[in-house]
Amino acid sequence: MPTAMQAATPTSPRIELRGITKIYPSVVANKDISLSVMPGEIHAVLGENGAGKSTLMKIVYGVVKPDAGEMRWEGQPVVVANPAHARELGVGMVFQHFSLFETLTVVENVVLALPGKPPLGPLAQRITEVSERYGLPVDPRRLVHSLSVGERQRVEIIRCLLVNPKLLIMDEPTSVLTPQAVRKLFETLRQLASEGCSILYISHKLDEIQELCTGATVLRAGQVTGHCDPRQETPKTMARMMIGKDLPHPQHGAPNVREPRLVLAGLSRASPDPFGTDLQDMHLSVHAGEIVGIAGVSGNGQQELLAAISGEEPLTEKHPILLCGEEAGRMEPGARRALGLCFVPEERLGRGAVPRMSLADNALLTAHRQGYVKNGLVRFAAVEAFARQCIDGYNVKCGGPQAEAKSLSGGNLQKFIVGREMLQQPKVLVVAQPTWGVDVGAAAFIRQKIIDLRNEGVAILVVSEELDELFEISDRLVVIAKGRLSPAKPIKETNVEEIGVWMSGMWPDAGDAEHRSPAHEEAHHATQA
Amino acid sequence: MQLKLETRAEPSRLMGWLAPLFAAVLTLIAGFILFSALGRNPVQAFYTFFVYPIRDLNGVAELLLKASPLMLIAVGLACGYRANVWNIGAEGQLTLGAIFAGGVALYFYNSESPLVLPLMIVAGAIGGMLWAAIPAFLRTRFNTSEILTSLMLVYVAVLLLSYLVHGPWRDPQGFNFPQSRQFTESALYPMLISGTRLNASFLLSIAAIAVGYLFLNRSFLGFQMRVAGQADAAARYAGFDARRMVWLGLLIGGATAGLAGVGEVAGPIGQLLPSVSPGYGFAAIIVAFVGRLHPVGILLASLLMSLLYLGGEAAQMGLNLPSAITGLFQGMLLFFLLGSDVFINYQLKLVRASAPAAVAPLGATS
Numbered sequence: 001m002p003t004a005m006q007a008a009t010p011t012s013p014r015i016e017l018r019g020i021t022k023i024y025p026s027v028v029a030n031k032d033i034s035l036s037v038m039p040g041e042i043h044a045v046l047g048e049n050g051a052g053k054s055t056l057m058k059i060v061y062g063v064v065k066p067d068a069g070e071m072r073w074e075g076q077p078v079v080v081a082n083p084a085h086a087r088e089l090g091v092g093m094v095f096q097h098f099s100l101f102e103t104l105t106v107v108e109n110v111v112l113a114l115p116g117k118p119p120l121g122p123l124a125q126r127i128t129e130v131s132e133r134y135g136l137p138v139d140p141r142r143l144v145h146s147l148s149v150g151e152r153q154r155v156e157i158i159r160c161l162l163v164n165p166k167l168l169i170m171d172e173p174t175s176v177l178t179p180q181a182v183r184k185l186f187e188t189l190r191q192l193a194s195e196g197c198s199i200l201y202i203s204h205k206l207d208e209i210q211e212l213c214t215g216a217t218v219l220r221a222g223q224v225t226g227h228c229d230p231r232q233e234t235p236k237t238m239a240r241m242m243i244g245k246d247l248p249h250p251q252h253g254a255p256n257v258r259e260p261r262l263v264l265a266g267l268s269r270a271s272p273d274p275f276g277t278d279l280q281d282m283h284l285s286v287h288a289g290e291i292v293g294i295a296g297v298s299g300n301g302q303q304e305l306l307a308a309i310s311g312e313e314p315l316t317e318k319h320p321i322l323l324c325g326e327e328a329g330r331m332e333p334g335a336r337r338a339l340g341l342c343f344v345p346e347e348r349l350g351r352g353a354v355p356r357m358s359l360a361d362n363a364l365l366t367a368h369r370q371g372y373v374k375n376g377l378v379r380f381a382a383v384e385a386f387a388r389q390c391i392d393g394y395n396v397k398c399g400g401p402q403a404e405a406k407s408l409s410g411g412n413l414q415k416f417i418v419g420r421e422m423l424q425q426p427k428v429l430v431v432a433q434p435t436w437g438v439d440v441g442a443a444a445f446i447r448q449k450i451i452d453l454r455n456e457g458v459a460i461l462v463v464s465e466e467l468d469e470l471f472e473i474s475d476r477l478v479v480i481a482k483g484r485l486s487p488a489k490p491i492k493e494t495n496v497e498e499i500g501v502w503m504s505g506m507w508p509d510a511g512d513a514e515h516r517s518p519a520h521e522e523a524h525h526a527t528q529a
Numbered sequence: 530m531q532l533k534l535e536t537r538a539e540p541s542r543l544m545g546w547l548a549p550l551f552a553a554v555l556t557l558i559a560g561f562i563l564f565s566a567l568g569r570n571p572v573q574a575f576y577t578f579f580v581y582p583i584r585d586l587n588g589v590a591e592l593l594l595k596a597s598p599l600m601l602i603a604v605g606l607a608c609g610y611r612a613n614v615w616n617i618g619a620e621g622q623l624t625l626g627a628i629f630a631g632g633v634a635l636y637f638y639n640s641e642s643p644l645v646l647p648l649m650i651v652a653g654a655i656g657g658m659l660w661a662a663i664p665a666f667l668r669t670r671f672n673t674s675e676i677l678t679s680l681m682l683v684y685v686a687v688l689l690l691s692y693l694v695h696g697p698w699r700d701p702q703g704f705n706f707p708q709s710r711q712f713t714e715s716a717l718y719p720m721l722i723s724g725t726r727l728n729a730s731f732l733l734s735i736a737a738i739a740v741g742y743l744f745l746n747r748s749f750l751g752f753q754m755r756v757a758g759q760a761d762a763a764a765r766y767a768g769f770d771a772r773r774m775v776w777l778g779l780l781i782g783g784a785t786a787g788l789a790g791v792g793e794v795a796g797p798i799g800q801l802l803p804s805v806s807p808g809y810g811f812a813a814i815i816v817a818f819v820g821r822l823h824p825v826g827i828l829l830a831s832l833l834m835s836l837l838y839l840g841g842e843a844a845q846m847g848l849n850l851p852s853a854i855t856g857l858f859q860g861m862l863l864f865f866l867l868g869s870d871v872f873i874n875y876q877l878k879l880v881r882a883s884a885p886a887a888v889a890p891l892g893a894t895s
Contacts, residue, residue, distance in 0.1 A: 312765045334768030343766075351762040357755070364752060365767045373749040380747075407539055 012075035014198040020069035029055040035217040044209040047219035048439030062086040092160030093169040102145035179500035206235035253455040258288040261459035263322035277301035277483040291460045293474030301483035340427030352417040355406035363387040394419035411438040481505035548869035555865040582839035590725030598789035600831035601734040602813035604741035605785025607822040609778030612754035618679030619786040620810025621686035622657035626787025629656030631801040634716035645715040657787020665779040669772040709801035730792035742824040
């Protein structure tokens with residue numbers, strides 16, 4: 001990356017952290033962390049979930065105050081009082097979860113984040129200029145709810161760029177993008193860096209960091225375990241710094257595909273939520289002994305499809321969903337579970353588990369059909385034994401079956417929920433985002449468990465935004481885009497590029513003009529702007 | 530040095546049980562100050578308020594008599610509160626229970642059948658449940674706040690009772706007083722201790738505490754209600770019917786309030802009057818929370834609350850204080866409890882003045 005090096009000869013680092021420490025009552029989030037970023041450098045902060053990346057970035061952005069340590073901005077010691085002060089210094093941050101008002105237009109959203117009250121007309125003009133300059137096409141007059149996720153991210157980035165930041169923090173920016181959109185984002189970031197802007201890039205995706213970044217700080221359990229130049233490393237060596245050991249790779253057995261267990265036969269449904277996605281004429285069969293993966297950018301109907309399959313939002317007709325041969329479209333979740341469906345939802349706290357209840361109570365939540373209720377009374381001892389089985393069998397780090405669900409880290413709670421669902425001998429297992437926010441080691445473990453279950457003859461449907469993961473574990477892949485499902489393809493007959501194109505809605509026979517692909521739409525709006 | 534409120538790593542169970550004690554102690558201290566400010570001798574006032582009422586067997590019987598409806602209603606309300614169903618209208622459901630039971634008693638006025646009282650009990654429970662069914666229907670059908678509807682229905686119920694005792698159900702030999710005929714023996718609870726007013730309805734309340742314990746802490750249905758109360762999405766995910774939980778929560782509370790109404794008209798009152806409760810339905814809300822929504826806690830809290838009622842009466846007579854003193858003590862108790870509850874999730878820490886004087890922020894315009 002020669003462009004990054006052409007920036008004005010750096011004398012002092014843009015930002016330097018020395019011995020930053022932040023202690024929460026139950027956990028040391030950051031301990032004695034030091035790192036520095038030069039002007040024009042794209043610096044990765046790499047670490048598993050819970051390693052302390054987010055806390056560190058919140059400290060830089062003035063959201064959280066460190067307990068000890070010093071921060072230097074362009075050589076001067078500085079105490080960042082709050083995010084407004086950080087923005088004044090020239091720090092911009094793009095959060096993982098966007099903070100946009102859906103019912104306002106792009107320009108209205110931008111003006112809310114700017115100091116003073118600049119008039120909307122000239123501001124829209126400036127937005128258009130910036131968006132053209134950095135290849136981030138967005139129409140400032142559009143309402144945010146009509147934007148795709150990729151476009152919303154562009155709005156967030158433009159909002160930061162308008163104040164000419166000297167340091168841009170990007171928190172897991174690619175988790176919501178198609179592979180093609182990721183490449184475009186990288187071009188933008190490189191252009192910014194070549195103009196002297198420093199970028200702090202938070203991610204756990206090693207190949208991306210290797211492709212993009214010129215320096216990296218690796219965190220493990222709140223401490224720095226090393227600094228490196230990603231260009232000189234391999235994903236494997238960086239993973240070792242990140243988790244402290246080599247990554248296990250999941251082993252597939254020979255497929256033994258049998259009868260279909262979960263069939264979608266023309267599933268359609270209008271979303272009750274005005275910003276939701278309508279499901280249109282979906283067809284899919286998941287057979288016993290296979291894993292079918294659903295790829296797609298978030299917000300294309302995954303939530304709605306999963307709620308329809310799980311029964312949390314039952315349909316008005318019976319026939320579009322067949323579960324183990326029964327027409328299950330109108331069944332409540334309980335009836336579907338009785339047929340052998342188990343489901344791991346993407347939200348763990350509040351949906352997959354009750355935060356303020358013990359793990360034993362949370363085991364009872366869905367496993368009560370395993371004979372843990374007698375004469376209307378709960379058999380607490382048996383439930384606790386089952387919870388302990390989940391904890392031991394799935395390496396859940398916790399204080400025991402009586403620990404509250406919310407006291408667990410995200411990854412450990414996910415392992416517990418996955419264990420709870422898998423230990424119920426399901427006939428059909430539906431898993432949403434099996435490894436979201438889970439550290440690399442635990443992710444490999446969960447993937448292996450999913451494959452083991454497939455080898456035992458369970459029909460498994462996995463919905464994930466991580467393409468690598470789907471390619472690793474699935475037998476067949478389908479793509480969801482704009483509420484429609486692509487045909488299924490055996491994993492050996494496709495590749496990341498093809499699936500990436502399909503993710504924007506363009507698969508063979510994808511159809512009519514009414515369902516224009518986002519790519520078309522974006523081009524259309526770019527020319528308008 | 531400064532005090533800092535810090536989040537606890539996990540909620541303290543110990544503080545959960547200590548908070549009601551703190552609240553009680555703080556209420557006493559505030560009461561001490563209050564009595565002193567009113568120019569009364571605090572020690573004598575405390576004696577009048579808290580000891581004098583229970584100085585003999587009759588006093589203890591009165592204590593249990595007043596605690597009985599409180600614990601009965603509170604345990605029913607706790608079932609709903611644990612499911613986040615906020616039934617504030619127990620007073621109205623109590624009134625409907627009294628009306629239904631009173632209607633049965635008046636209809637079978639000349640009967641000496643032993644079935645009259647059981648029929649009154651059933652009718653009273655049904656009356657309370659019917660009144661609670663209205664907010665349940667509105668909440669599940671139209672998503673109306675049951676807090677408002679159940680509360681408003683209290684006043685409707687009281688007016689309904691008032692209409693009945695002024696009109697159709699008025700005692701023909703009652704010199705036009707707004708009251709029904711006195712119930713006959715067959716329509717009254719049998720006495721438990723002769724010479725006192727304590728009757729068999731107290732046994733019903735104790736039984737309700739036991740059943741409530743089983744239901745809330747051991748039953749699967751109670752578990753489902755707790756899940757529905759704490760995490761909507763988790764209940765839907767697990768396949769627990771949230772609407773069923775709302776119905777259950779309100780109907781259980783309505784039934785126990787209705788039973789408490791029967792206990793009043795078939796007990797100490799023995800007829801229908803324009804007012805059949807000194808606010809038991811509202812006081813039971815405080816009892817439920819002071820008792821931590823736990824049946825054993827509710828049992829203890831109902832005794833405390835009952836003592837406040839008796840003490841208030843004694844203070845009116847013995848100390849010449851206004852009747853508002855009862856409500857004042859009830860209010861202080863709840864106020865201090867809510868304040869003490871902060872320490873379940875937070876702890877107080879003494880911290881030294883924070884490190885070096887903050888470095889002047891660069892370019893900050895504050």
